[in-house]
Amino acid sequence: xxxxxxxxxxxxxxxxxxxxxxxxxxxxxxxxxxxxxxxxxxxxxxxxxxxxxxxxxxxxxxxxxxxxxxxxxxxxxxxxxxxxxxxxxxxxxxxxxxxxxxxxxxxxxxxxxxxxxxxxxxxxxxxxxxxxxxxxxxxxxxxxxxxxxxxxxxxxxxxxxxxxxxxxxxxxxxxxxxxxxxxxxxxxxxxxxxxxxxxxxxxxxxxxxxxxxxxxxxxxxxxxxxxxxxxxxxxxxxxxxxxxxxxxxxxxxxxxxxxxxxxxxxxxxxxxxxxxxxxxxxxxxxxxxxxxxxxxxxxxxxxxxxxxxxxxxxxxxxxxxxxxxxxxxxxxxxxxxxxxxxxxxxxxxxxxxxxxxxxxxxxxxxxxxxxxxxxxxxxxxxxxxxxxxxxxxxxxxxxxxxxxxxxxxxxxxxxxxxxxxxxxxxxxxxxxxxxxxxxxxxxxxxxxxxxxxxxxxxxxxxxxxxxxxxxxxxxxxxxxxxxxxxxxxxxxxxxxxxxxxxxxxxxxxxxxxxxxxxxxxxxxxxxxxxxxxxxxxxxxxxxxxxxxxxxxxxxxxxxxxxxxxxxxxxxxxxxxxxxxxxxxxxxxxxxxxxxxxxxxxxxxxxxxxxxxxxxxxxxxxxxxxxxxxxxxxxxxxxxxxxxxxxxxxxxxxxxxxxxxxxxxxxxxxxxxxxxxxxxxxxxxxxxxxxxxxx
Amino acid sequence: xxxxxxxxxxxxxxxxxxxxxxxxxxxxxxxxxxxxxxxxxxxxxxxxxxxxxxxxxxxxxxxxxxxxxxxxxxxxxxxxxxxxxxxxxxxxxxxxxxxxxxxxxxxxxxxxxxxxxxxxxxxxxxxxxxxxxxxxxxxxxxxxxxxxxxxxxxxxxxxx
Numbered sequence: 106x107x108x109x110x111x112x113x114x115x116x117x118x119x120x121x122x123x124x125x126x127x128x129x130x131x132x133x134x135x136x137x138x139x140x141x142x143x144x145x146x147x148x149x150x151x152x153x154x155x156x157x158x159x160x161x162x163x164x165x166x167x168x169x170x171x172x173x174x175x176x177x178x179x180x181x182x183x184x185x186x187x188x189x190x191x192x193x194x195x196x197x198x199x200x201x202x203x204x205x206x207x208x209x210x211x212x213x214x215x216x217x218x219x220x221x222x223x224x225x226x227x228x229x230x231x232x233x234x235x236x237x238x239x240x241x242x243x244x245x246x247x248x249x250x251x252x253x254x255x256x257x258x259x260x261x262x263x264x265x266x267x268x269x270x271x272x273x274x275x276x277x278x279x280x281x282x283x284x285x286x287x288x289x290x291x292x293x294x295x296x297x298x299x300x301x302x303x304x305x306x307x308x309x310x311x312x313x314x315x316x317x318x319x320x321x322x323x324x325x326x327x328x329x330x331x332x333x334x335x336x337x338x339x340x341x342x343x344x345x346x347x348x349x350x351x352x353x354x355x356x357x358x359x360x361x362x363x364x365x366x367x368x369x370x371x372x373x374x375x376x377x378x379x380x381x382x383x384x385x386x387x388x389x390x391x392x393x394x395x396x397x398x399x400x401x402x403x404x405x406x407x408x409x410x411x412x413x414x415x416x417x418x419x420x421x422x423x424x425x426x427x428x429x430x431x432x433x434x435x436x437x438x439x440x441x442x443x444x445x446x447x448x449x450x451x452x453x454x455x456x457x458x459x460x461x462x463x464x465x466x467x468x469x470x471x472x473x474x475x476x477x478x479x480x481x482x483x484x485x486x487x488x489x490x491x492x493x494x495x496x497x498x499x500x501x502x503x504x505x506x507x508x509x510x511x512x513x514x515x516x517x518x519x520x521x522x523x524x525x526x527x528x529x530x531x532x533x534x535x536x537x538x539x540x541x542x543x544x545x546x547x548x549x550x551x552x553x554x555x556x557x558x559x560x561x562x563x564x565x566x567x568x569x570x571x572x573x574x575x576x577x578x579x580x581x582x583x584x585x586x587x588x589x590x591x592x593x594x595x596x597x598x599x600x601x602x603x604x605x606x607x608x609x610x611x612x613x614x615x616x617x618x619x620x621x622x623x624x625x626x627x628x629x630x631x632x633x634x635x636x637x638x639x640x641x642x643x644x645x646x647x648x649x650x651x652x653x654x655x656x657x658x659x660x661x662x663x664x665x666x667x668x669x670x671x672x673x674x675x676x677x678x679x680x681x682x683x684x685x686x687x688x689x690x691x692x693x694x695x696x697x698x699x700x701x702x703x704x705x706x707x708x709x710x711x712x713x714x715x716x717x718x719x720x721x722x723x724x725x726x727x728x729x730x731x732x733x734x735x736x737x738x739x740x741x742x743x744x745x746x747x748x749x750x751x752x753x754x755x756x757x758x759x760x761x762x763x764x765x766x767x768x769x770x771x772x773x774x775x776x777x778x779x780x781x782x783x784x785x786x787x788x789x790x791x792x793x794x795x796x797x798x799x
Numbered sequence: 800x801x802x803x804x805x806x807x808x809x810x811x812x813x814x815x816x817x818x819x820x821x822x823x824x825x826x827x828x829x830x831x832x833x834x835x836x837x838x839x840x841x842x843x844x845x846x847x848x849x850x851x852x853x854x855x856x857x858x859x860x861x862x863x864x865x866x867x868x869x870x871x872x873x874x875x876x877x878x879x880x881x882x883x884x885x886x887x888x889x890x891x892x893x894x895x896x897x898x899x900x901x902x903x904x905x906x907x908x909x910x911x912x913x914x915x916x917x918x919x920x921x922x923x924x925x926x927x928x929x930x931x932x933x934x935x936x937x938x939x940x941x942x943x944x945x946x947x948x949x950x951x952x953x954x955x956x957x958x959x
Contacts, residue, residue: 271855271857271858272857273857274855274857274858274860274861275861276860276861276863276864276865277864277865278864278865285857285860285861285864286857287855287856287857288856289860
């Protein structure tokens, strides 16, 4: 390998690419050099002087975060001289730092506390009165305590470089220096809260977690964020069955540490007081709470009766339930209810893409590919608003590798800030503009294309044909909107396709047809809200069964409402926008609710449907054995990894029904039903936000 | 907002003198000259300067907070800046400052009610050889004594 250098760190030889910083080289050798301002992946600040090391033949101590490794360099990271220097650094940092650790949220997971402990600093030469500045509230979610701040600039850098928001700055000087928000006395930003997470001390605290708990009192549960399709891993901090906070400090998962406002703060819908905690049955026109056994008995009798008289069923599946539940639901519908009238809210034309990619392998991009690709093309989507993780990945790719991004959207998007070319095209006309980019795209090594819901049907085929004509490897991402939108398609919540895109013999009704059909006897809605915005079922007399978390418009129309669990409350797998399958685990508990899998399992048993044991592991096992592309390695899932489902088979011999694709229109601050019941998202001044605006 | 033709011409020249993409470099002089003309760095000035130089508002505020010669609030017609750094301190700068406070009846970074005088204790003015030194707006005054300060203030009052 060219340009490798070998240096010695604490007696260990380490070989790294030239230009690697000594602090990173040390990490590679398993040596931890402490640092406050240094943050992997962001620009070097060299402000805190904590990472000073001794380098032979250099007269003074060197900051290892700003020192590129060189051939033959001999570095010592814990000599008495270094330890003395670090002690002094901490002593200075503590000059004005209030020692309010007992009431500080950061206590127990504070880097300054850890370092003070590590270097055993009990005394200070400074006897002066500490400089104080009062705490400020910048938004409902972000509080800033300048007295605790050690001016490491981490928050400023993640906001500016990581997200392109640049909402934070540093003003004043000397002991008076402090972080300032972009709107004078408050923040107007993405409210993602990453600044709070990266703060090495308790200067930035979260409006939702402040004074709520100590870090050692909570259980940490690896879950997948239920708000959008990006599939960010979020670690839920759960105490007594309640989610106290959610973040991903251990950088496990495809998102590393990244989360948006919904992932970090939008979990409060779980504990909203309007959560349904008891089944409801319509009695004399009113929904009355009943026991689970009564509700299930009622459903069983009506379903059995409808089956006996050959009645018509329609099943609307969910985009927020697990793959196991979706798979079980379509089995329940097809083998139990004997109907192919099953569909879900489709938010992207995945089917045409899968069909158009026939004969190609390795043509679906992963979230990781967005960081390593040589160029990216975004069509018809406001990535920063609708797919924050994907937007973050592309920005990081541009920051670290200068990989250009090309944008064709109906309005301004944040990617314009750094895009190589930004074209404006009305929704649906994006693909027509591609010729203008041909020469620039052809010159790249490879390309990832991301397209939103406005590109569907024939436009997808034209897009793939354009990609082929470039003569470079092209991968695609069909941007769908909900956490398991992709899983719902793959698991066959479709009237004409079963799991793994296998066509069914007699296609059933799609969603629009179900809504318009006047003669349905039973409409089964498992975790969706098709009646949102005043829509109605044309079948006025249909018996409506709804699994739902809240009394949505659809639940209000129901004859039976079964209170179901949110994704955070159950075990299972979900498939993200890039087709990556990840495992999510149950964190909080809400009394009276059941998972959709349990509900369907109990009903299947009482109805005598022989559709398999309703246990998550058993159903996953069946999925892995029978659904094409889903034979994902279990160890990857078990260890919290993401395994891309290779669903490509091409040649899907059915109409993709692109007219059934409707984008959710969700922004950074909304997420359909769940977002509506998140008070925290609703109270933000930035909410609900708009797409495609400067 | 627009500035006077002279200032507009100055800004245009300044912006053109930085290499492409480095227009940000004109931030401090632009703020200073705009302040001289407008009287303070008002919200409109911040907005205008950030728009012209394509920097965020928070970047402008970073600079504003750091440099004490930039002010958000209008100062007096005569802004008295008295140095109390080491050379001036040893030669009576501190007494000079205290004397100015008593004479004008205001404290550090305050303004007389008639808006004529404002006072500020500043760091080194670069005039150690002639300490104690002070500045009235952009004019230097050297080897100051309380008596010379009285005369100076009285003469400025007469100018009104």
